[in-house]
Amino acid sequence: MSPESTPKPRPSPIRRFWKPALATGAGGSAILIWLEEIIALAVEIFSIILVAILGGVIFLFNHLVFKNRFPRREDLQNPSNGGKKH
Numbered sequence: 001m002s003p004e005s006t007p008k009p010r011p012s013p014i015r016r017f018w019k020p021a022l023a024t025g026a027g028g029s030a031i032l033i034w035l036e037e038i039i040a041l042a043v044e045i046f047s048i049i050l051v052a053i054l055g056g057v058i059f060l061f062n063h064l065v066f067k068n069r070f071p072r073r074e075d076l077q078n079p080s081n082g083g084k085k086h
Contacts, residue, residue: 010016
């Protein structure tokens with residue numbers, strides 16, 4: 001080693017950063033596509049759960065609102081009204 005060493009010239013920024021820029025760009029796109037697919041799957045699962053809940057709410061509403069449309073047992077056994085509901 002000589003005591004008088006000359007410093008190496010620095011490479012240009014394009015030569016220094018092309019690999020990290022390439023890796024970041026490709027990796028970022030891949031990560032974005034993965035996140036997009038995960039979000040789409042979560043939305044589909046969430047919608048299936050909401051459809052099941054909405055079906056239960058509609059069934060409960062139907063039961064509570066229309067349960068009186070059938071005649072009661074007392075109405076059918078009473079001969080004075082002929083089985084008709086008042």
